[in-house]
Amino acid sequence: MATTDALTVQEAADTTGWSPRMLRYIERAGLVVPPRSPSGYRLYGAPELQRLRTLRELLGAHDVGLAEIGFALRMRTEAGLARDVDGWLSATATRPDEVPADDWLRFEQAKHMRLLARPEPSPTN
Amino acid sequence: MATTDALTVQEAADTTGWSPRMLRYIERAGLVVPPRSPSGYRLYGAPELQRLRTLRELLGAHDVGLAEIGFALRMRTEAGLARDVDGWLSATATRPDEVPADDWLRFEQAKHMRLLARPEPSPTN
DNA sequence: GGGACCTTAGCACGACCGTGTCAAGGTTCC
DNA sequence: GGAACCTTGACACGGTCGTGCTAAGGTCCC
Numbered sequence: 001m002a003t004t005d006a007l008t009v010q011e012a013a014d015t016t017g018w019s020p021r022m023l024r025y026i027e028r029a030g031l032v033v034p035p036r037s038p039s040g041y042r043l044y045g046a047p048e049l050q051r052l053r054t055l056r057e058l059l060g061a062h063d064v065g066l067a068e069i070g071f072a073l074r075m076r077t078e079a080g081l082a083r084d085v086d087g088w089l090s091a092t093a094t095r096p097d098e099v100p101a102d103d104w105l106r107f108e109q110a111k112h113m114r115l116l117a118r119p120e121p122s123p124t125n
Numbered sequence: 126m127a128t129t130d131a132l133t134v135q136e137a138a139d140t141t142g143w144s145p146r147m148l149r150y151i152e153r154a155g156l157v158v159p160p161r162s163p164s165g166y167r168l169y170g171a172p173e174l175q176r177l178r179t180l181r182e183l184l185g186a187h188d189v190g191l192a193e194i195g196f197a198l199r200m201r202t203e204a205g206l207a208r209d210v211d212g213w214l215s216a217t218a219t220r221p222d223e224v225p226a227d228d229w230l231r232f233e234q235a236k237h238m239r240l241l242a243r244p245e246p247s248p249t250n
Numbered sequence: 251g252g253g254a255c256c257t258t259a260g261c262a263c264g265a266c267c268g269t270g271t272c273a274a275g276g277t278t279c280c
Numbered sequence: 281g282g283a284a285c286c287t288t289g290a291c292a293c294g295g296t297c298g299t300g301c302t303a304a305g306g307t308c309c310c
Contacts, residue, residue, distance in 0.1 A: 008255075008256070009255095009256075009257095010255075010256085019299075019300080020256095021298090021299065021300065021301085022298080022299070024257095024258090025297090025298070025299080037256095037307095039256085039257090039306080039307055039308090040256080040257060040258095040306085040307090041255090041256055041257080041307080041308095042256085042257090051213075051216075054213055054216070055213065058209055058210065058213050061205075061209060062203075062205070062206050062209060062210075064196075064206070064210070065297070065298075066297080066298075067296085067297060067298090068193075068196050069210060069213070069214075071189075071193045071196055071197075072196075072200065072210050072211075072214060073214055075197065076214060078187075080186075080187070081187045081189070084183055084186060084187060085183065085187075085189070085194060085197050086197075088176075088179055088180065088183050088194070089194075089197060089198055089201060091176075091179070133285075133286070134285095134286075134287095135285075135286085144269075144270080145286095146268090146269065146270065146271085147268080147269070149287095149288090150267095150268070150269080162277095162286095164276080164277060164278090164286085164287090165276085165277090165286080165287060165288095166277080166278095166285090166286055166287080167286085167287090190267070190268075191267080191268075192266090192267060192268090
């Protein structure tokens, strides 16, 4: 009855494209936490494998890292955090009595700088 | 009348507790972007000052950094990102047919490891 | 009982975060 | 016209992220 479909780290790594090291790291981040065998071996089942593959797609599709997804997870598990962050972002982003679509433009520009900087691929390094 | 209440970086720094350097950094992150004088000077008005103070509280209250707030901002400005991330987090987080409140506990434990690691304040450093 | 797996812990390393500081040049204003 | 601001740009440095690798030890299974 198909209870045999639990892969070990190495096997899971092979079928998902992640390295065993990364699988453990991802677990640490709380993103994909497989159950364990009585002796402590990680047991990757179909759900985990699926999740690992979609995670891979997610990171590839957008410019995000594991830490960011981890933060998103925190946002939906720590109610206070979400409330405060969302509150801050909502409040006064641009004052309603001072937005002549000119400041707004400048704001857009600034925020479009891929998170922080990346002003020019300057050959400094 | 009262249009004179635009502070310069240094003044804003003094009244908000941030350093001028940080004010520029925060602007770069798109979190607080003050308007500019014709000659390019940053003009911090009451709204910006308020925002800077609350930002400070926000960072102090929870264990988050500017990058994380910046990411939250991206989540609410880049629709595709939010959709995908939220989708991933919602999907299969723990399979509905496999959650005997035992795995759940283990899951809780994992996620409670403050984002990544911090396993023990081991006196390594 | 021995080889092939697994576990955790640690070092290493480049890239970025959060900060400070310094340099070179423009503004303000007396 | 000079002092005291401002601007951007850069170097620096400890900290974390993402990743690999190695070491010391348990487990599986033939």
